[in-house]
Amino acid sequence: MSTVPILEIENLHVSIEDKEILKGLNLTVNAGEIHALMGPNGSGKSTLAYVIAGHPSYEVTEGSIRYFGEDIFEWSPDERARKGIFLAFQYPTVIPGVSMANFLRMAVTNVRNARAEAAATDGGSAQPFTPREFRKLMREKMAQLKIDESFANRYLNEGFSGGEKKRAEILQMALLEPTLAIMDETDSGLDIDALRVVAEGVNSLMRPDMGVVLITHYQRMLNFIKPHFVHIMMDGRIVQQGGPELALELEEKGYEGLRAALAAGAQS
Amino acid sequence: MSAVPKPQIDIGEYRYGFRDEEQYVYKSKKGLSREVVEEISYMKGEPDWMREFRLKAYEHFIRRPMPTWGGDLSEINFDDIYYYIRPTEKQGKTWDEVPEYIKNTFEKLGIPEAERKFLAGVGAQYESEVVYHSLREDLEKQGVIFVDTDTAVREYPDLVKQYFGTIVPANDNKFAALNSAVWSGGSFIYVPENVRVEIPLQAYFRINAENMGQFERTLIICAPGSYVHYVEGCTAPTYSTDSLHSAVVEIIVQEGARCRYTTIQNWSKNVYNLVTKRAAAYKDATMEWVDGNLGSKLTMKYPAVWMMEPGARGEILSVAFAGDGQHQDAGGKVVHVAPHTSSQIISKSISKGTGRSSYRGLVKVYKGAEDVKSNVVCDALLLDETSRTDTYPYMEIEEERVSIGHEATVSKVAEEQIFYLQSRGLTEDEAMSMIVNGFIEPIAKELPLEYAVELNRLIQLEMEGSVG
Numbered sequence: 001m002s003t004v005p006i007l008e009i010e011n012l013h014v015s016i017e018d019k020e021i022l023k024g025l026n027l028t029v030n031a032g033e034i035h036a037l038m039g040p041n042g043s044g045k046s047t048l049a050y051v052i053a054g055h056p057s058y059e060v061t062e063g064s065i066r067y068f069g070e071d072i073f074e075w076s077p078d079e080r081a082r083k084g085i086f087l088a089f090q091y092p093t094v095i096p097g098v099s100m101a102n103f104l105r106m107a108v109t110n111v112r113n114a115r116a117e118a119a120a121t122d123g124g125s126a127q128p129f130t131p132r133e134f135r136k137l138m139r140e141k142m143a144q145l146k147i148d149e150s151f152a153n154r155y156l157n158e159g160f161s162g163g164e165k166k167r168a169e170i171l172q173m174a175l176l177e178p179t180l181a182i183m184d185e186t187d188s189g190l191d192i193d194a195l196r197v198v199a200e201g202v203n204s205l206m207r208p209d210m211g212v213v214l215i216t217h218y219q220r221m222l223n224f225i226k227p228h229f230v231h232i233m234m235d236g237r238i239v240q241q242g243g244p245e246l247a248l249e250l251e252e253k254g255y256e257g258l259r260a261a262l263a264a265g266a267q268s
Numbered sequence: 269m270s271a272v273p274k275p276q277i278d279i280g281e282y283r284y285g286f287r288d289e290e291q292y293v294y295k296s297k298k299g300l301s302r303e304v305v306e307e308i309s310y311m312k313g314e315p316d317w318m319r320e321f322r323l324k325a326y327e328h329f330i331r332r333p334m335p336t337w338g339g340d341l342s343e344i345n346f347d348d349i350y351y352y353i354r355p356t357e358k359q360g361k362t363w364d365e366v367p368e369y370i371k372n373t374f375e376k377l378g379i380p381e382a383e384r385k386f387l388a389g390v391g392a393q394y395e396s397e398v399v400y401h402s403l404r405e406d407l408e409k410q411g412v413i414f415v416d417t418d419t420a421v422r423e424y425p426d427l428v429k430q431y432f433g434t435i436v437p438a439n440d441n442k443f444a445a446l447n448s449a450v451w452s453g454g455s456f457i458y459v460p461e462n463v464r465v466e467i468p469l470q471a472y473f474r475i476n477a478e479n480m481g482q483f484e485r486t487l488i489i490c491a492p493g494s495y496v497h498y499v500e501g502c503t504a505p506t507y508s509t510d511s512l513h514s515a516v517v518e519i520i521v522q523e524g525a526r527c528r529y530t531t532i533q534n535w536s537k538n539v540y541n542l543v544t545k546r547a548a549a550y551k552d553a554t555m556e557w558v559d560g561n562l563g564s565k566l567t568m569k570y571p572a573v574w575m576m577e578p579g580a581r582g583e584i585l586s587v588a589f590a591g592d593g594q595h596q597d598a599g600g601k602v603v604h605v606a607p608h609t610s611s612q613i614i615s616k617s618i619s620k621g622t623g624r625s626s627y628r629g630l631v632k633v634y635k636g637a638e639d640v641k642s643n644v645v646c647d648a649l650l651l652d653e654t655s656r657t658d659t660y661p662y663m664e665i666e667e668e669r670v671s672i673g674h675e676a677t678v679s680k681v682a683e684e685q686i687f688y689l690q691s692r693g694l695t696e697d698e699a700m701s702m703i704v705n706g707f708i709e710p711i712a713k714e715l716p717l718e719y720a721v722e723l724n725r726l727i728q729l730e731m732e733g734s735v736g
Binding site for chain 2: 054084106172176
């Protein structure tokens with residue numbers, strides 16, 4: 001296994017419309033690691049997710065993001081996706097008239113073929129992905145995530161309930177098999193049963209060569225998905241890091257308590 | 269430093285822009301005159317009544333001023349157009365009887381292949397004349413007539429005389445008058461009582477010569493209880509000067525019959541496409557227009573249904589794509605003459621670059637036409653900041669006991685939609701085509717599969733930077 005980190009973010013500064021959101025963020029994710037990123041509203045968690053995925057509205061003013069040692073800023077969002085970066089959206093967009101099946105087929109074909117080509121240049125075999133394989137794979141993954149087959153014919157995210165949207169995101173992740181998955185508040189808006197299904201889905205998709213960043217407000221998601229590291233984000237920076245116990249401490253003290261403790265620590 | 273470089277989307281190259289060398293039997297001189305009209309009639313060996321009809325129409329055409337609404341028609345030069353070109357002496361009943369170069373052209377357009385796969389009959393018009401015609405034998409035996417309109421004038425004079433020019437009179441508008449004066453080719457269809465033609469009939473119209481005017485004339489008669497689905501397609505080479513296509517289509521849908529007329533218009537971007545299409549639907553009859561406009565420089569086309577008797581229904585589905593330099597002025601007209609009639613217009617337009625699309629529609633309810641239901645939905649999608657869309661919904665409602673609905677939306681492709689699809693590995697072009705194809709899905713799903721695929725592909729070509 002490679003020793004180069006999957007994701008290495010250094011001193012990242014990001015602005016949107018001249019307002020600085022990220023103010024010098026550092027984060028390293030290695031293969032096999034799950035990182036929980038917690039923080040209050042407006043601390044910049046979703047901005048980080050968007051910047052990693054390549055959203056055009058955000059401007060990186062300083063710092064770097066490297067994916068397997070390569071700077072990603074010149075890559076378009078689709079290149080990033082084809083190289084194995086995946087963002088599970090907090091608010092997935094509705095695309096009227098486009099069926100899940102059509103959308104998934106195109107996405108999966110693009111990503112898998114790119115991967116096969118990359119493997120071929122590394123001396124591996126390049127097998128183009130066929131529609132038949134796709135249908136089989138889609139049915140398999142839908143069954144695994146307890147998603148009804150009728151889902152395939154529905155228009156992308158149109159009229160989906162909160163839980164259905166999140167499950168659809170996980171289905172996409174299952175089919176794209178990313179190397180780096182950023183999950184932006186995948187737990188929000190889910191009742192406990194839906195949360196369990198989604199979390200089990202994520203756990204079943206975890207591979208040793210994969211890294212995950214779980215963005216969440218709450219500890220409850222972490223009861224189902226065990227992180228190796230917990231990072232607390234405030235005002236555009238990571239202010240504290242630790243193991244799973246940090247999330248429990250946060251649950252107890254709240255962000256205000258933590259902010260006070262940090263301020264006191266800084267003064268002493 | 270911006271996080272991501274923004275890729276450019278270029279207009280796809282027009283795929284059907286190739287041209288054949290001219291090897292014609294007859295080509296009229298440029299320009300329009302009484303002599304040209306008489307010459308066309310003479311060459312066709314027409315009966316007097318048709319020659320008179322043409323000459324009268326020519327007078328109407330001369331007298332009518334150029335329309336000043338809709339699109340910009342000021343650059344059309346009627347003196348610079350060839351009004352009649354006969355490419356070959358006789359019509360083929362098999363493709364082998366068609367001159368080799370013309371046959372090759374239609375092969376490139378995929379017509380013989382489509383015919384083998386999913387059509388019950390085909391007419392292929394090249395310049396002014398229909399060069400090939402076929403109809404499945406079993407339909408012929410059931411009394412279905414599917415011939416070019418010139419043949420119909422010779423072989424079915426009574427039927428033609430009874431209906432020709434009754435739905436779209438020669439003096440209806442300037443371009444209907446022009447067509448009536450110089451018409452040539454087009455399809456004539458007669459479906460006998462209670463005969464259902466379950467597989468589509470198709471006509472394909474190809475312009476080849478530069479500065480060509482194509483003026484086909486189509487007449488469809490659906491006898492009581494019958495059904496037919498007629499499909500037309502059209503393309504032309506790309507020239508630096510403009511061509512003119514001005515057709516007239518008349519349809520009579522008798523009691524309890526149903527007619528569906530599907531158009532996939534894909535003219536090159538130097539063609540003025542000014543067409544009058546109108547149907548009369550009688551008791552419990554249904555007329556459906558499915559109208560796809562992708563090509564041309566300017567299209568002005570508003571398929572119409574006149575509901576003449578109770579129970580008649582009119583449906584118009586219109587989809588238009590206006591790319592750089594194109595103006596699609598399209599929509600539909602529903603005219604409720606009788607009570608207890610219903611109609612629907614669904615229009616979807618997409619504009620890109622300097623393209624402009626306009627929805628222009630009319631809902632008219634005559635006094636006494638009670639219990640009429642009509643619903644109009646028009647949605648416009650703008651792909652960028654420069655494209656333009658307008659809506660001109662006209663309502664003339666003379667009766668109170670009616671239910672009329674109208675909704676219109678204009679939307680832009682959201683950056684968030686593009687980003688979402690890109691984050692799943694689709695390129696920006698692919699993302700854009702997927703959104704556009706989703707937008708027209710409600711209409712695409714009404715098309716036979718082969719045409720839906722074709723429409724999809726054409727739109728994809730428009731969105732891509734390269735030829736498919």
